[in-house]
Amino acid sequence: MTSFGRVISVRGSFARVGILAASQMAVSEARATVGRFVSIRSPTSTIVAIITEVSCEDMPHTDNYIASASVDLLGEIQGPPERPKFQRGVTHYPTIGDPVDMITNQELRTIYTPTSSDQINVGTLQQDRSVTAYVNVEEMLSKHFAVLGSTGVGKSTGVSLLMNEILKARPNLRIFLLDVHNEYGRCFGDRAMVINPRNLKLPFWLFNFEEIVDVLFAGRPGVPEELDILAEVIPIAKGIYTQYQNADRIGLKRIDPKTSGYTVDTPVPYRLVDLISLIDERMGKLENRSSRIIYHKLISRIDTVRNDPRYAFMFDNANVGGDTMAEVISHLFRLPANGKPMTIMQLAGLPAEVVDSVVSVLCRMAFDFGLWSDGVSPLLFVCEEAHRYAAADRNIGFGPTRKAVSRIAKEGRKYGVYLGLVTQRPAELDATIISPCNTLFAMRLANDRDQALLRSAVSDAAANLLSFVPSLGTREVLAFGEGVALPTRLRFKEVPAHQLPRSEATIATVPSATTGHDMHFVSAVLDRWRGATSHRDVPNDPGISNGSGARGMFVEAPMLQPSQGLDPDRFSLLKKPLR
Structure with a gap:
């Protein structure tokens, strides 16, 4: 096989190759362009490189070359021809004049042949689609x-x-x-x-201090005075819960909640009712009414989040307890x-x-x-x-x-x-x-x-x-x-x-001509909208599957598909009285 080029310079992990005139190589080898793998033949191994640049500038002073290519040296194939083995890195660098060829299909297969069973097939090479x-x-x-x-x-x-x-x-x-x-x-x-x-x-007590503060303050920075109160009462609330748990156990010593050893980040249960009771108890000991405002705001903040149905995944059974x-x-x-x-x-x-x-x-x-x-x-x-x-x-x-x-x-x-x-x-x-x-x-x-x-x-x-x-x-x-x-x-x-991944909702860029402004459609959307922020449960339509995803927090309702037009029967269940 006639080489399409020769090494004309070497520097570290890079080399330059002089590309010979087309008359001196096969037509299939003339497509030496960026992204193609090449092999550099040396006496001890075959060096694998990739073309990163092809240029006609700064050409060697000879009529044999029509262009030059910059290549990155990646690895080498060693061993006998019947059992070649590829390894990363280069141990024997090329020398000036070493022949350069387009890499063969067999050499690519040697490089990409799985070396163990712990390999997954993700596609094919862009250079040679026959190689996995x-x-x-x-x-x-x-x-x-x-x-x-x-x-x-x-x-x-x-x-x-x-x-x-x-x-x-x-x-x-x-x-x-x-x-x-x-x-x-x-x-x-x-x-x-x-x-x-x-x-x-995901019970609220699994959240550490920074995380529960982020929830209570809706992603905004916490009020320092309120944070101080929380940091004080949360460990005590955890100790109280442990005390409850141990109360019915014969032979277990009663634990003082204040000396339980828990921190605000210890992942043990506590009850919101105990937390609020501790805050309320401290508020009652204050004589200055203006100082109580901080405690009032904190209790109100906790109650607001606890009663928000969107947070039910955290606060469901918040006062029942259970590890x-x-x-x-x-x-x-x-x-x-x-x-x-x-x-x-x-x-x-x-x-x-x-x-x-x-x-x-x-x-x-x-x-x-x-x-x-x-x-x-x-x-x-x-x-x-x-x-x-x-x-x-x-x-x-x-x-x-x-x-x-x-x-x-x-x-x-x-x-x-x-x-x-x-x-x-x-x-x-x-x-x-x-x-x-x-x-x-x-x-x-x-x-x-x-x-x-x-x-x-x-x-x-x-x-x-x-x-x-x-x-x-x-x-x-x-x-x-x-x-x-x-x-x-x-x-x-x-x-x-x-x-194939796909969104749970199908969005049409061109609205269906049958959609219009039908009130059935609008009402169905509003029911889903309201249901997402309420404890009410809309009956599920057994004839329509909406997959495993949730469009609302507590609603199991048919997926609305505007592109399919409106069928009054399709949305009839959404119009029934809510349970």
């Missing part, structure tokens, strides 16, 4: 991963593909997915438990899995004011359970729209949530808690959180700041590949890091229709 692209599951999970890409490039579909393949390869791995837009509920069939505000049970922490963790993190190793946490129905607090609690409990169980039951925590919870700007978002996600990113792998980040705005994501992700799947990113952050996060010799990011097609990916054999431009494989 594999990802090493162990390397991808144990060292964290991230999926980055603008809206509309197939990012959610890629996440569905990766999660389904991981479930096949690791059936005993538990996966917890934060579903911000309620679009993954149908992607994993009966292997996933879908949790939404209707069936979520349900084991049941909550078992349900959320699938212990035991019972055939459903995956949890999809749908966040779209939660009150916007508490989403950050809820995510903080979930991240913190996932890490702490892994820590105190010594990592015996590994968990993959996948964070959709990660920039919302771990923003680069410390003045944006909820600090404890960023801290909880960061803790998983930095220390989670030691305790079997792995992190998967999904975001369309990597530049807005805290760099200290994305940097521990050693496998990156970069899809099309048009924003310059996003591309700059991606370059800083990629340590491979092929960082120049990132110049291709703005021109990637739909479902095309640049995969970097420990999980892939080489920095690779690949195309995610087709995902079956039943695994």
Whole structure:
């Protein structure tokens, strides 16, 4: 085979190749362009490189060359021809004049041949569609991963593909997915438990001090005087509950609530009635009426949140008590899995004011359970729209949530808690959180700041590949890091229709001509609207399935589909008296 070029310079992990005139090489080899793999033949090995630039400038003074190409040296193929083996890195550098060829199909297969059974098939190489692209599951999970890409490039579909393949390869791995837009509920069939505000049970006493303050003050900074009161009475309320529990136990010593040893962050139950009683007791001892206003406001704040039906997932049975922490963790993190190793946490129905607090609690409990169980039951925590919870700007978002996600990113792998980040705005994501992700799947990113952050996060010799990011097609990916054999431009494989993410509501850009202003439709919408913020329950229509997602907090009602027109019978159940 005639070489299409020769090495004309070498510098570190880079080299320049002089491309010979077309008359001296085959037509199929003339397409030496950016993104193509090439092989450099040396006496001891075949060096694998990728073309990052082709130019006619600064050409060598000879008539043999028509252009030059810059290549990044990635690895080398060694061993006998019958058993070649690929390894990253270069031990024997090329010399001036070494021949350069377009890489062969067999060499690509050598590079991407699975080295173990712990590999998942995610698609095909862009350079050669006959070669399957594999990802090493162990390397991808144990060292964290991230999926980055603008809206509309197939990012959610890629996440569905990766999660389904991981479930096949690791059936005993538990996966917890934060579903911000309620679009993954149908992607994993009966292997996933879908949790939404209707069936979520997350008792308020599981929230640490910063998290419960964020709930009570609706995401705004707390009033210092009220915070001081809460910090004083919460540990006592926990001690009182423990005292109640021990009262009926023979032989157990009665515990003084003030000396229980609990802190505001100890995850033990307490009752709101005790908390309010303690605040009220302190208020009654005050002689100055103006000083009582602070206590009045705090009690009113607690009552307002407790009685808001949108917060029922936190405050249901708030005064009954009961240590349900084991049941909550078992349900959320699938212990035991019972055939459903995956949890999809749908966040779209939660009150916007508490989403950050809820995510903080979930991240913190996932890490702490892994820590105190010594990592015996590994968990993959996948964070959709990660920039919302771990923003680069410390003045944006909820600090404890960023801290909880960061803790998983930095220390989670030691305790079997792995992190998967999904975001369309990597530049807005805290760099200290994305940097521990050693496998990156970069899809099309048009924003310059996003591309700059991606370059800083990629340590491979092929960082120049990132110049291709703005021109990637739909479902095309640049995969970097420990999980892939080489920095690779690949195309995610087709995902079956039943695994495609889709929103629970179908939005039509062109309204149906039959919709009009029919009062049945308007009334049905209003019932759903009001039902989302009340304790009333609308009867469910057994003939219509709305999947696993919740459009309202406590309403199980047919999904409204404007594009389908109006059928009075379809909405008749919504017009019946509410129970």
